Amino acid sequence: MHNEFPEIFVVRHGQTEWNLAGRYQGSLDSPLTAKGCRQACDVGAMLLREVGDRNDVVATSSPQGRARRTADLALAPLGWPITEDARLREIAFGAWEGLTKQGIHAGWPELGLTDAQAPVGWHFKSPDGESYADVERRVDRFLTDLTRPSVVFTHGILSMVLRARWLGVGAQDMLKLPGGQGVIFHLSPGRGHRMIEK
Numbered sequence: 001m002h003n004e005f006p007e008i009f010v011v012r013h014g015q016t017e018w019n020l021a022g023r024y025q026g027s028l029d030s031p032l033t034a035k036g037c038r039q040a041c042d043v044g045a046m047l048l049r050e051v052g053d054r055n056d057v058v059a060t061s062s063p064q065g066r067a068r069r070t071a072d073l074a075l076a077p078l079g080w081p082i083t084e085d086a087r088l089r090e091i092a093f094g095a096w097e098g099l100t101k102q103g104i105h106a107g108w109p110e111l112g113l114t115d116a117q118a119p120v121g122w123h124f125k126s127p128d129g130e131s132y133a134d135v136e137r138r139v140d141r142f143l144t145d146l147t148r149p150s151v152v153f154t155h156g157i158l159s160m161v162l163r164a165r166w167l168g169v170g171a172q173d174m175l176k177l178p179g180g181q182g183v184i185f186h187l188s189p190g191r192g193h194r195m196i197e198k
Contacts, residue, residue: 005166007149009051009196010185012159013062013070014039019181022100025155026093026129029065036066039182040073042198046184047151048077050196054149061153062088071153082153087142088162090155091135094128123157132161132171139165159185167193 014036018025032040051057061071063084071082096104111125124132139161154162156179164174166187177193178185184196 005143005187005189006146007186007188008146008162008166009047009057009149009151010159010163010187011043011070011074011151011153011183012156012179012181013064013066013153014043014073015181016066018098023098024093024096024100024104025066026090026097027064028097032066032069036070036181037073040070042182043070043184044074044077046196046198047074050184050186051149051151052078057149057151058083059151059153060085060088062086062090062155062158064089064155067153067155074153075151080151085142087138088152088154088158091123091157091161092126092130093123094126094130096126096129135161136165163187163193 014032016025016030016032016036018030019036020033023030059071059075059080059082061068061082061084063086067088068082068084075082099107108127111122124130124135135158139158143162143165152162160174160177160179163177163185164171178195180195182198186194186196
């Protein structure tokens with residue numbers, strides 16, 4: 001665990017139309033569904049409960065629409081300003097963006113991608129997308145620049161890499177981290193990693 005990093009509360013954006021359709025978004029975007037909006041509001045209630053009385057916490061969001069909309073909805077009860085940081089954007093999937101998993105398997109059979117593979121590891125194999133090392137570098141720069149406890153609104157893959165780097169674990173252990181929408185992952189030097197639910 002990297003105790004030199006400040007406490008963070010990591011939030012993945014709420015469900016989007018493409019999440020529901022099973023399409024990979026990456027650097028593209030799709031709007032939150034009604035369920036995604038409810039998840040964002042639930043996160044707001046949890047944040048109000050967890051950090052509503054604190055004045056040392058700041059909020060930062062990926063600039064991508066789905067994350068920023070989640071941040072806007074979640075932080076409405078707290079009235080906090082939001083800073084955008086492009087380093088929190090989702091991994092770029094290149095030519096895979098907009099495709100379903102089945103479409104990716106069909107289009108790139110030479111990669112030998114199968115459903116039996118680790119659920120996240122193969123996401124870094126897009127021929128023209130970002131590698132794990134690419135994402136790791138920008139996450140490390142973001143964490144190194146943090147100076148205060150922060151609520152961070154980001155994306156599914158980026159959230160996992162961010163938490164893995166904060167915890168000081170490698171890519172294989174990253175695959176064991178829980179995911180999910182409508183929850184908060186709290187990483188604290190004193191408390192480790194815990195999931196906050198409604």
